[in-house]
Amino acid sequence: MFMACLLLIAGSLFQSTAQAQDGNPKIKVPNNPVILPAYLPDLRINSVKVNGIKADVEVWNRCKGDAPASRLRVELYAGSTKESGVYKIFEIDVPPIAGETKTTVTPDATSIGGIKYTFEGKYYRLSIDPHDKIKETVEGNNWFEKNSAPFPDSATSCEIVKPPPAAVALPDLRITKVTINGHKMFVEITNQCKGNAPANRLRLSLYGGPQKGSPGGEELEADVPAINAGAKATVTFDLIAYSSKFTTFGDKYYRLDVDSSDKVKEKIEDNNWWEKNAGPFPDPANECDKK
Structure with missing residues (x-):
């Protein structure tokens, strides 16, 4: 009987100790252990x-x-x-x-x-x-x-060489549709590649007549919001809101350029334009995956 009591007490103490260790706030295990840099020999x-x-x-x-x-x-x-x-x-x-x-x-x-x-x-x-x-x-x-040896090594050759950063996916902005309704123009812009595109600008070159180069035109610009990979955005030019000298688009020739200041690094740099009677050639299907 005495031995049974001792075993019972010992078991209780062991259980209490284990529980105390499990919940002991003084014992802290880091969630993200520090990984020291691995130096190389030479x-x-x-x-x-x-x-x-x-x-x-x-x-x-x-x-x-x-x-x-x-x-x-x-x-x-x-x-x-x-x-x-x-x-x-x-x-x-x-x-x-x-x-x-x-x-x-x-x-x-x-x-x-x-x-x-x-x-x-x-x-x-x-x-x-x-x-x-x-x-x-x-x-x-x-x-x-016997008569020769390697040149002395540079003082920095023992430093850790960081791996090159992973290649960052690039966006590609392309005008995919233009709709005109009186004094308004709706321009659909598609980011067709895997990188996110930051905010930029869209330029409208509106000519004075139906031919490219017709005199008496004007240029307008609008903000383009940031566009995530594979997403689209629509930008609107409202001639009345711009206080344009024109009240309607009519049959006037126009050219549009997205990222008009060329500040966005893109996968393809020469397909950002759209004209009334012309546009860039379609891009190859796998262009966004090329390195």
Whole structure:
């Protein structure tokens, strides 16, 4: 009986503790945990000191990202010049190198299948990460030769390179219908692509007669509201409201230009016009999807 009571009390305490932790206002878990930027390493051979059959190779991880274990490839030439040709190639392990630190590895020429050979008086080429398995900030500076080495890297090459911003969908404004009723003109404007179009202006060039270029005309402008992708808007020119010298559109020739100041970046830039007897050619069906 006593043991049963103890078990009951312990169970109650455990349940109370669990409930307290579940509802404890002092224990806060962030809804959006901070993701720290992932820096990349950059491996570079800093120096080579030859000592008979061995060479001390200082490998420097010059950037902030940690470099995993890799390999060092050694190409030993038959003579003192590069023209003598490669005699033997072998590789050794390179341990992981923390960001902005160095390590020294020592290739031994006798590791070439037991053949006695030496670095002294021989041309050589060394390559760190020869199989290109490590993603680095600079990829072309992993080599070192007896008489040459890569150029120094720029001071900013270790900075995080931000990915290019995602391509922003562009709008495309096109006049799709014009209706005239006495002193009013109703202009339907369609945004036929996937980007939203900001507010802009619509220009009406109204000629004095039925022919294009007829003298005595005038120009009027109206505001065009912002138009979402795939949506339409209708803009009205009322000659009376504009105090125009004309009381009706009659048979007068006209030209309309949407985004008349060319301030809206569009997918297609040359289809924004409409004339009484002409209009742009239809746009290809897939034009809005082209990159």
